Amino acid sequence: xxxxxAPELPPWIAKEVPFTRYRVAVGDGLHMHVMETGxxxxxxxxxxxxxxxxLYRKVAMCLQGQGLRLIMPxxxxxxxxxxxxxxxxxxxxxxxxxxxxxxxxxxLHEVILVCQDWGGALGTHPFTTRQNRLGGMxxxxxxxxxxxxxxxxxxxxxxxxxxxxxxxxxxxxxxxQAVLHLAQGDKSSIRGDIARAYRYPFxxxxxxxxxxxxxxxAVDRMGHPSIPALEECAALSGSFDGPKxxxxxxxxPILARALKRTRAxxxxxxxxxxxxxxxxxxxxxxxxxxxxxxVNARLSxxxxxxxxxxx
Numbered sequence: 001x002x003x004x005x006a007p008e009l010p011p012w013i014a015k016e017v018p019f020t021r022y023r024v025a026v027g028d029g030l031h032m033h034v035m036e037t038g039x040x041x042x043x044x045x046x047x048x049x050x051x052x053x054x055l056y057r058k059v060a061m062c063l064q065g066q067g068l069r070l071i072m073p074x075x076x077x078x079x080x081x082x083x084x085x086x087x088x089x090x091x092x093x094x095x096x097x098x099x100x101x102x103x104x105x106x107x108l109h110e111v112i113l114v115c116q117d118w119g120g121a122l123g124t125h126p127f128t129t130r131q132n133r134l135g136g137m138x139x140x141x142x143x144x145x146x147x148x149x150x151x152x153x154x155x156x157x158x159x160x161x162x163x164x165x166x167x168x169x170x171x172x173x174x175x176x177q178a179v180l181h182l183a184q185g186d187k188s189s190i191r192g193d194i195a196r197a198y199r200y201p202f203x204x205x206x207x208x209x210x211x212x213x214x215x216x217x218a219v220d221r222m223g224h225p226s227i228p229a230l231e232e233c234a235a236l237s238g239s240f241d242g243p244k245x246x247x248x249x250x251x252x253p254i255l256a257r258a259l260k261r262t263r264a265x266x267x268x269x270x271x272x273x274x275x276x277x278x279x280x281x282x283x284x285x286x287x288x289x290x291x292x293x294x295v296n297a298r299l300s301x302x303x304x305x306x307x308x309x310x311x
Contacts, residue, residue, distance in 0.1 A: 002025065003023070003024060004022060004024070004031065005022070005023070006022050006033055007023075007080050009021075012197075013193075013200065016054065016057055016193075016194075016197065017054060017057050019057075019060065019070075020037060021033065021035050024102055024106075026097075026101040026105075027101050028098075030081070030084065030098060031081065031082050032076060032081045032099075034053070034072065035060075035071075035072040036069060036070060036072065037064060037069075038064055038069050038070050039069055040067035040068045040069050041069065041296060041299070042071055042109075042110070042111050043070050043112045043114060043296075044073075044111050044113050044114065045059065045060070045071065045115075045119075046075070046114070046120075047074075047078070047079075047117070048116055048117020048118035048119045048120070049078075049117055049118045049210070049214040050078065050176055050180075050202070050210070051079075051180075051198055051279065052074040052080070052081075054072075054079065054198065055282070058282065059285045059288045059292070060072060062285050062288075063289050066296075067296075068292070071106070071108075073099065075119075076089075076094075077209060077210025078201065079201050083209065083210060084209070085206060085209050087209060087213045087216075090209070090210060090214055091217065091226070092122060092226055092230065092233075095122040096122065096128075097126075099126050100129070103130060108133055110133075110135035110303070111127075111135055112138065112295055113127070113136070113137050114137075114138040114140070116279075116280070117141065117255070118214055118217070119142065120139065120144050120233070121142070121143070121144060121226075121229070121230055124144060124233045124236055125229060125236075128232045128236045131236065131240070134240065134242065135243075136242045136244065136295040136298070137237070137240065137242070137243075137269075138245050138246070138247065138288065138291045138292050139245070139247075139269075140246070140249075140281070140288065141248055141249050141254075141255040141256070141258070141280060143255065144233050144262060145233065145234030145261070145265055146219060146226075146227045154254055156176070156215070157215060157218040157220055158220060160216050160218070161220050167212065170211055170212035171205055171208045172205065174208050175211070176215075177198050177202055180279060181195060183252065183279060184251075184278065184279060185250075185251035185277040185283060186276070186277070186283055189277075189279075189282040189283050190282055194282070234265060237265055237266055238265050238266070242299065242302075243269075243294075244267070244295065245272075246266065246269055246270070246272070246291070247274065247288050248280075249275070249276035249280035252276070252277050252278040259273075270294065272287050272291060274287055
């Protein structure tokens, strides 16, 4: 694998992410920006819309020195990864292909997947064809399956499908990165330079395709093109028998209500409920880190038992 130099960060962002950074070619002429720190079992932390690997910096700091390799990619279209301007490229299968390429090139095994928001489906789907590489799961506020008939999409996702109006709001204002704090339990958790760091990768209007395109990937009707891939994510999530854990923000105005549904799909794993909002990595990093360490310990015990049986 060829690692290319990462773009230089402004000093006020760089001081928040003192990690190794690089870019990797992941297909279709696109390059993915990755941050990582530590050595050991890989922990792949996948963000959603409209954030980037910066979202996991506090979790990574909590886990340093724990024998883990903490990997924080920016999904294509986000952060400092390439930002294609073709809306049609943003599908679950394409994002899965790109992230899957990174997983293969880094040759990751016994991966602990940590995922939130769209990072749930986009982080899970690559493992539908790489099940031997997945070791454990830590699931944060997300959805891992297709909705049932009669469901009601969130107001945010209904708005994202409105022509012209949503284009203006997402591309010009810009939403949602300008108002991330409104989705938090503690509104002060995304303020000042932290809020600015989330806006910075989208400072050019031409680069603001992914937030709207990804919002439109959310199912707003039966027959939506995302449904088959979401059904594949659900099949993997439900059948995966490795260690799992959940950490949930109950004050999330977007996905708090998905807790019961997601927990049932995952087979009722250990759950830590918090008063955090949607971007709970900013509010409860210690709780997320504790869940990662719990899954890692259970995975190590299982691996040791399997080795004893083979001896």
